[in-house]
Amino acid sequence: MRPGLSSEIIDLTIEHVILVAIAMAIAIAISVPAGILLTRRAGMRPWVLGFANVMQTIPSLALFGFLIPVPLIGGIGKQTAIVALVLYALLPILRNTMTGILSVDPAVRESAVAMGMTGWELLWQVEVPLAAHTILAGIRIATVTTVGTATIAAAIGGGGLGVFIFRGIASVDTAEILAGAVPASILALISDGGLGWIEKRLAVA
Amino acid sequence: MAVRGYVVDRGLIFAMPVNGHPVIFKDVSYRIGDKLVLDRLSFEVPAGETLVLLGRSGSGKTTALKMVNALLLPSSGEVLVAGKATNQWDLIRLRRSIGYVIQDTGLFPHFTIERNVGLVPLLEHWPPEQVRSRARQLLQQVGLDPVEYLARYPRQLSGGQRQRVGVARALAADPAILLFDEPFGAVDPVTRLELQNQFLDLRREVGKTSIFVTHDVREALRIGSRIGLLHSGRLEILAAPSEFVKARTPEARAFLAGLEEPVL
Numbered sequence: 001m002r003p004g005l006s007s008e009i010i011d012l013t014i015e016h017v018i019l020v021a022i023a024m025a026i027a028i029a030i031s032v033p034a035g036i037l038l039t040r041r042a043g044m045r046p047w048v049l050g051f052a053n054v055m056q057t058i059p060s061l062a063l064f065g066f067l068i069p070v071p072l073i074g075g076i077g078k079q080t081a082i083v084a085l086v087l088y089a090l091l092p093i094l095r096n097t098m099t100g101i102l103s104v105d106p107a108v109r110e111s112a113v114a115m116g117m118t119g120w121e122l123l124w125q126v127e128v129p130l131a132a133h134t135i136l137a138g139i140r141i142a143t144v145t146t147v148g149t150a151t152i153a154a155a156i157g158g159g160g161l162g163v164f165i166f167r168g169i170a171s172v173d174t175a176e177i178l179a180g181a182v183p184a185s186i187l188a189l190i191s192d193g194g195l196g197w198i199e200k201r202l203a204v205a
Numbered sequence: 206m207a208v209r210g211y212v213v214d215r216g217l218i219f220a221m222p223v224n225g226h227p228v229i230f231k232d233v234s235y236r237i238g239d240k241l242v243l244d245r246l247s248f249e250v251p252a253g254e255t256l257v258l259l260g261r262s263g264s265g266k267t268t269a270l271k272m273v274n275a276l277l278l279p280s281s282g283e284v285l286v287a288g289k290a291t292n293q294w295d296l297i298r299l300r301r302s303i304g305y306v307i308q309d310t311g312l313f314p315h316f317t318i319e320r321n322v323g324l325v326p327l328l329e330h331w332p333p334e335q336v337r338s339r340a341r342q343l344l345q346q347v348g349l350d351p352v353e354y355l356a357r358y359p360r361q362l363s364g365g366q367r368q369r370v371g372v373a374r375a376l377a378a379d380p381a382i383l384l385f386d387e388p389f390g391a392v393d394p395v396t397r398l399e400l401q402n403q404f405l406d407l408r409r410e411v412g413k414t415s416i417f418v419t420h421d422v423r424e425a426l427r428i429g430s431r432i433g434l435l436h437s438g439r440l441e442i443l444a445a446p447s448e449f450v451k452a453r454t455p456e457a458r459a460f461l462a463g464l465e466e467p468v469l
Binding site for chain 2: 112
């Protein structure tokens with residue numbers, strides 16, 4: 001092991017986590033309200049889901065590349081990387097938020113309305129709590145995927161554990177590649193396990 | 206309780222407190238596309254009465270019920286609750302003054318029994334201690350031990366117990382009107398009989414205006430002060446049980462035939 005590698009692993013892991021955390025925070029802030037809105041506006045569903053679907057189909061390396069020339073959100077660096085990661089994370093959260101709320105038992109929803117709940121009371125006291133574990137499942141899938149995809153951010157100067165991987169590929173150095181890949185896998189496993197645990201606790205039989 | 210009426214129950218006459226609001230249907234029709242679900246329905250439910258709407262599936266009885274708490278609004282005509290048309294009411298106020306019990310109970314699976322029963326009082330911002338004592342009192346009233354059940358969740362209860370909680374929840378904020386949509390349809394016959402008796406006891410105690418939807422003619426005869434027979438969205442007969450059994454329309458005979466059938 002070359003000198004200074006362990007401290008570099010720690011630095012880049014932290015950078016990676018920050019990248020993922022910011023991207024996920026933005027993706028959640030967009031997708032959860034958008035998913036709720038879609039349960040109220042059936043006409044918008046094909047458009048919004050279509051857009052999120054298309055974003056998912058673009059190969060990640062290509063998406064990072066496409067964003068570079070875009071003004072304001074594009075360019076080289078973390079900002080562009082975060083935009084790309086957000087675009088990827090939208091669909092699973094959006095779809096699960098919508099599905100979770102739409103699958104609330106109609107008898108429960110009807111009795112909530114019949115008992116005189118306002119729209120907000122219905123949403124916050126009934127729909128969101130009952131959909132919470134489905135929404136969280138979407139967030140978990142998106143987070144795990146984002147941890148992996150974020151390694152590509154290094155290709156456009158976004159930093160993170162991908163720095164090791166790209167450097168390793170360029171210099172044909174397996175140890176260097178592993179220094180990026182192993183911590184990335186561990187991060188993915190930790191986020192999967194942690195969010196899965198919370199998800200189970202939110203489940204209502 | 207200034208006004209008192211009388212209720213005939215299992216052959217006995219009881220003085221009954223009357224403290225509900227009247228409900229009046231005036232020429233109410235309801236259309237879905239070309240289909241006429243309700244056809245110029247007109248009737249009156251005086252305060253404190255239990256009207257049973259009897260009919261087969263698709264006769265429009267549930268639709269008629271949902272007109273009262275404005276889950277549906279008439280295509281033409283009007284439903285008057287306490288003298289005011291449902292489309293003139295503040296819907297939230299209207300619904301919080303009407304108790305609603307449905308077949309699958311619609312209990313909130315993520316709330317304890319206490320919070321389920323206390324829901325409308327909580328929405329109305331009653332102080333927590335008052336909500337709790339109200340929930341206790343109501344569970345007792347529907348025959349469930351509060352100590353044992355308050356902290357449980359709906360999935361930990363049997364179908365009959367959930368139905369009792371559904372009734373307790375509907376009574377929580379002391380509504381002026383109660384609506385029942387085949388509330389005892391999904392429970393076993395023995396439990397159904399118990400629940401019907403409980404309903405009659407409650408009616409004697411609280412005396413609210415009630416509209417009760419069922420397809421079971423025995424249930425209708427047991428609990429109704431009057432029975433309205435709905436057929437294809439029209440009110441065919443509206444009569445007291447003693448009159449209803451003498452009815453001769455084809456639909457009434459079809460329902461009454463079930464009473465005469467020998468068991469063996």
